[in-house]
Amino acid sequence: MALFLINRYLGDENDNDGPSNESRSKALLAKLQEKARARQQQKSATEEESKSQLSGEEVIPKKKRKLKDQDALGQGQKRKKKEKLEHKDLSAETDTGENCLSRKKKKRKETKTEELEAETSSSEEVEKSVGTVKKNSEQQRVLASDKPQDLDSEESEEDEVEREKNCTKGPDGFTPVAGSARCGPEGYKKNLVPVVDIPGICPRLLKKLETNGIKHFFPVQAEVIPAILESVCHGLLVGRGGYRPRDICVSAPTGSGKTLAFVIPVIQALSQRVVREVRALAVLPTKELAQQVCKVFSSYAEGSSLKVVMVTGQKSFAAEQASLVEHSGGRNRSLADIVVATPGRLVDHINKTADFSLQHLRFLIIDEADRMIDSMHQSWLSQVVKAVYRSRSGSNEASIFRRTEPGPITATSLSQPQMPLQKLLFSATLTQNPEKLQQLGLHQPRLFSSVHSRLPATDSPSTPDTSQPQERFNFPQGLTEYYVPCTLSKKPLLILHFLLRLKFSPVLCFTNSREAAHRLFLLVHLFGGVQVAEFSSRLSPNERKKSLKDFEQGKIQLLISTDAAARGIDIKGVKCVVNYDAPQFIRTYVHRVGRTARAGKAGLAFTFLLGIQEKNFLQMVRDAGSPGVQKQIVKPENLKGMEGRYQQILLELENVIKEERAKKRKGLLLKDQSTRSQRRVASESGLVAWNRR
Numbered sequence: 001m002a003l004f005l006i007n008r009y010l011g012d013e014n015d016n017d018g019p020s021n022e023s024r025s026k027a028l029l030a031k032l033q034e035k036a037r038a039r040q041q042q043k044s045a046t047e048e049e050s051k052s053q054l055s056g057e058e059v060i061p062k063k064k065r066k067l068k069d070q071d072a073l074g075q076g077q078k079r080k081k082k083e084k085l086e087h088k089d090l091s092a093e094t095d096t097g098e099n100c101l102s103r104k105k106k107k108r109k110e111t112k113t114e115e116l117e118a119e120t121s122s123s124e125e126v127e128k129s130v131g132t133v134k135k136n137s138e139q140q141r142v143l144a145s146d147k148p149q150d151l152d153s154e155e156s157e158e159d160e161v162e163r164e165k166n167c168t169k170g171p172d173g174f175t176p177v178a179g180s181a182r183c184g185p186e187g188y189k190k191n192l193v194p195v196v197d198i199p200g201i202c203p204r205l206l207k208k209l210e211t212n213g214i215k216h217f218f219p220v221q222a223e224v225i226p227a228i229l230e231s232v233c234h235g236l237l238v239g240r241g242g243y244r245p246r247d248i249c250v251s252a253p254t255g256s257g258k259t260l261a262f263v264i265p266v267i268q269a270l271s272q273r274v275v276r277e278v279r280a281l282a283v284l285p286t287k288e289l290a291q292q293v294c295k296v297f298s299s300y301a302e303g304s305s306l307k308v309v310m311v312t313g314q315k316s317f318a319a320e321q322a323s324l325v326e327h328s329g330g331r332n333r334s335l336a337d338i339v340v341a342t343p344g345r346l347v348d349h350i351n352k353t354a355d356f357s358l359q360h361l362r363f364l365i366i367d368e369a370d371r372m373i374d375s376m377h378q379s380w381l382s383q384v385v386k387a388v389y390r391s392r393s394g395s396n397e398a399s400i401f402r403r404t405e406p407g408p409i410t411a412t413s414l415s416q417p418q419m420p421l422q423k424l425l426f427s428a429t430l431t432q433n434p435e436k437l438q439q440l441g442l443h444q445p446r447l448f449s450s451v452h453s454r455l456p457a458t459d460s461p462s463t464p465d466t467s468q469p470q471e472r473f474n475f476p477q478g479l480t481e482y483y484v485p486c487t488l489s490k491k492p493l494l495i496l497h498f499l500l501r502l503k504f505s506p507v508l509c510f511t512n513s514r515e516a517a518h519r520l521f522l523l524v525h526l527f528g529g530v531q532v533a534e535f536s537s538r539l540s541p542n543e544r545k546k547s548l549k550d551f552e553q554g555k556i557q558l559l560i561s562t563d564a565a566a567r568g569i570d571i572k573g574v575k576c577v578v579n580y581d582a583p584q585f586i587r588t589y590v591h592r593v594g595r596t597a598r599a600g601k602a603g604l605a606f607t608f609l610l611g612i613q614e615k616n617f618l619q620m621v622r623d624a625g626s627p628g629v630q631k632q633i634v635k636p637e638n639l640k641g642m643e644g645r646y647q648q649i650l651l652e653l654e655n656v657i658k659e660e661r662a663k664k665r666k667g668l669l670l671k672d673q674s675t676r677s678q679r680r681v682a683s684e685s686g687l688v689a690w691n692r693r
């Protein structure tokens, strides 16, 4: 209120003996105008002065000049500015969507300014970076020496310079992951960090890593493991300096080793715990992924007292309950230190398993985070957070490590140390959309990323909405992408040609629906000569598990799948991915092709494209930052030899499908009859019971 009492506008005037109101306001206006003029003059004088100081540096754009001026400011002012920035960072947590949007707009403006700056920067610098990129692209050429014609040659160098810039220069708060530009397996090896060079890992874990054949950490692991370990350097109960640790978001390519990047530091941090409580919770979108992560956790927890429990609905609810808590000696005890779960089953346990407690949760790991954000409508996260801050019955509220839901930072909120909850987010296609990220309630998130959003070229005619920044992702370094122009009727012959003639194996093939996957499976099976299996929600979890296992063990040459196997699944030795149906979304493409070229290995990805799909697909992939999808033509004469048998198989296929449908109808009919008769029996027995009464 004091601000409103400043008498500046009234000046010397006195209410009693001054001029009338009208003349006073005129005088006031004149005075203000005079002041404004004076300020303007002063400002232009300062600018002139700084121009003369920076003689010979005329090319420095306005923003840089401003920065230089600021450099000349005193230390005290700088400190004030830093404090302001930190404050801004802290308040980010409570930002509204609107604030996020306005910041987003501001960021876009800044990006534009940066681009302008880059244009005017010295040619020497540009030459240097072109040199580096040339080296990288040469390595890539070695990898794909048998490539057919390169459709993307026009955009190559400039785009690669741009990509390189994106890889090495992250926006504020982003830590670039080294060695992210695609440069083939050789380039990948250069960025490995010896395991022993990362401090804070106990001898047991080091031994385990060695046993598992891991001598070096991948770049993402070398960056993220120390960051997580640093946040627990004062133990699990308080963050560094008593402050809540920053949440961590990691966006790194498929197959770059994100799983170990959280498994190792979490196991290391929890190995110091005394009492067993659930202190780490990993949430994954599917049962298969949860199983995979649980396996890695269990492998590294082996030999310690840590217990890993999986709750995905694979076992009965009662069996899962029994693995989570036990009742002994008049009290309930947690049987798990680390829980790996799918969101639906987790919420069921939060609500229905008495004494399943998340009140000691220290790490919440959200893998495939962008997909998990999309499933946020199930409100699983808010239920987890509620369970974390739920007050314990009979708990001592005065306990020094009490837990209260974090709110705005005030002197009072900082007076008591808080047992922190730290969120760790991982994805190959992590969204940088602030509105989406806001749903996760992140605390001063620290982002580890090799690429970041970039505005699409405004003059690009095929970009429909220029207001939305095009998200760019990093592709595995050993991946070579191709597209194969084809017609609808030739697609099945193409996949057979890949396996029977070109001898590609093992091949993971994606369709856009489970019906398409099943039909193609039947067709290849009837054609013969290829060991084939399918993977989709048509199959039971156990059947799916068997398909994956057989494929991994080399019993299956071709696995035909829906997008159920597109994300996160780590199948060793997949040499080739085929997009039998072109994916509709770029994220789907990134994850599908990411099933090959994992862990620095080389791999091939082919996308079958109908004429009508070509333009949009290539544009979509190029906009997302792919180094280029090359055209691979399969000549019609190469397919001729298989056509006769194929036509015959098509007839057989129709019959098989008809039979399957008839069986299904019969099965449904029988099921329906048995339910009806069960109901009849129930109602009759009810009637008898009623009559007896």
Ligand SMILES: Nc1ncnc2c1ncn2[C@@H]1O[C@H](COP(=O)(O)OP(=O)(O)OP(=O)(O)O)[C@@H](O)[C@H]1O
Residues within 6 Å of the ligand: 213, 214, 215, 216, 217, 218, 221, 252, 253, 254, 255, 256, 257, 258, 259, 260, 427, 428, 567, 568, 569, 570, 594, 598, 599
């Ligand atoms: N340091 C390492 N040295 C050798 N192999 C490793 C290392 N780290 C991870 N791997 C292997 O690399 C493969 C890919 O790892 P992981 O599944 O964690 O990748 P990811 O980044 O999570 O991929 P996606 O985004 O597809 O889920 C796994 O088979 C894993 O065993």
